[in-house]
Amino acid sequence: MTSNADDDGSSRYVSTGPFVWVATLAVTTLLLVLLKQALWLVVPFLVAVVVYYALFPPVHRLMLAGVPRSTAASLVAGAFVVVAVLALVPAVSWTAAHAVSGQEAFYRYLDAGRVLIDKTLAMLEARFGFLERMHFHEQVGRRMAEFGETNLQKQLTAALLGAAAWLPSLLLAPFFAFFFLRDGQRFLKFLGAAVPNAYFERTLYMLERFDTTARAYFHGLLKLTAIDTVCMSVGLWVIGVPGAAVLGLATAVLSWVPVVGPIVGGILVILVTATDFPDQPQLVYAAIALLAAMRLLDDFVFLPLTVGRSLRMHPLPTVLLIFVGGAVAGVPGLILALPLAGLVMVIAGTIGGVLDDPRLRARHAFAKRLRAERITADLGAND
């Protein structure tokens, strides 16, 4: 479905009034609360949607070459699974072999981060007398030590256990993606068949907008990840940070989580730089400057050009939704809030459009009456 439905004037069938905004916010919040209870299913489903939109272009090409949809879906999904297994097997064996050294490296990076903060605080105290009089360095150091002993260990353990619980359910993702690719069209027909005649064309319009919005969002997300990876990798490579490509990819993927993701990605880059160059704080500051520049580029250039275009939402409700998502469903809520709101808005807009159209509702009522008359036509015969 490649057409842009808004170009033909049909967009007037979609209501965008206060009812739609309030309904979008309320339904999105409710869905986030419900989805939080079934994250084990939501996460693989979301990954499957990303995989579906990533794999759809090759399926499309095969269909263009005359291959039937089901065969094309099977071929592409099969190739994806083979590539994923080929990539995962060495990754898992490498991780298992380096688990102990990985743990050591983790503490080494944390230690380097602590040293960097110590040096920076000492430098600030030396430069600004009032900080020294406040014992700023000592106080921050004590708070950090307390935080490290209590919160960090607890939260790290909880996060690792949570990730371990989700991992098996992620195996569902390719399974879901295959059925999306193979039966997506059939599902849309099935959905269309359930709609009364009066609302049929509106439903077609809604399904098209739904697909266009979701496709644009996930394609935008993949494009944004590619752009962020390239820019960050090149920047880190210029600074001289080792493993620039891996770090660039990690920060780009972490950026999928609004607010929290870029912070975690930034900390990762700073820790690696501080560990590898303990005596060159200027490189760490360069990395921080690069992260800040990337953040500005992302927020004002890349994001509006990729993901932002797909949702066409005003910045105010966008920010509000991100915070509501984080408040009701934590990190998954931060990730899901915007795409979910985009899709809910399509449905709420279409329903609002139907409610605003008395003619359409009258047609539906007329059709129902015709059916009722037909069904009961012979019942009065014996009176």
Add this chain to the structure above:
Amino acid sequence: MVALFHNAGEAPRLRIVRQLPLFATLSRRELRVVDSLLHERRYLKGEIVFDAGEHGQALYVIVAGRVLICRQGEPDTGRIAELEAGVVFGELALLDNAPRAAQARAAEDCVLASLSRADFESLLDTHAIAASKIALQLARQLGRQLREQNAARPEG
């Protein structure tokens, strides 16, 4: 839900679709692709398919029954045409994105096959030959209608 995964009995339906002039030139494989995109709709006599002025999202092919094309709200005095099985209507909305020019309502109980604009455009991308065959059939029907209108117009 069973209907979603139900494939058996597709052949008789394909035979019906093949008999429709719009799809008569399609190969068996193309027909199967097009059939997967068609929505089957059933209307009772008098039920409205679409109103004049609506932005159409689909064209319709009459599989069974008859459809009346008339001026908006004037089924008796504003009759434009009564279409029979096999005829396509609502295709202009698909071709030029214009609002529906007239009202369509079921003249008797009828079964319609509907092809959405999005699916037709998708077909142009994925199965260009099949889409061009359908477009050619549409152009032929439009030409025929134009000739009939010209012939019906009074001389002078």
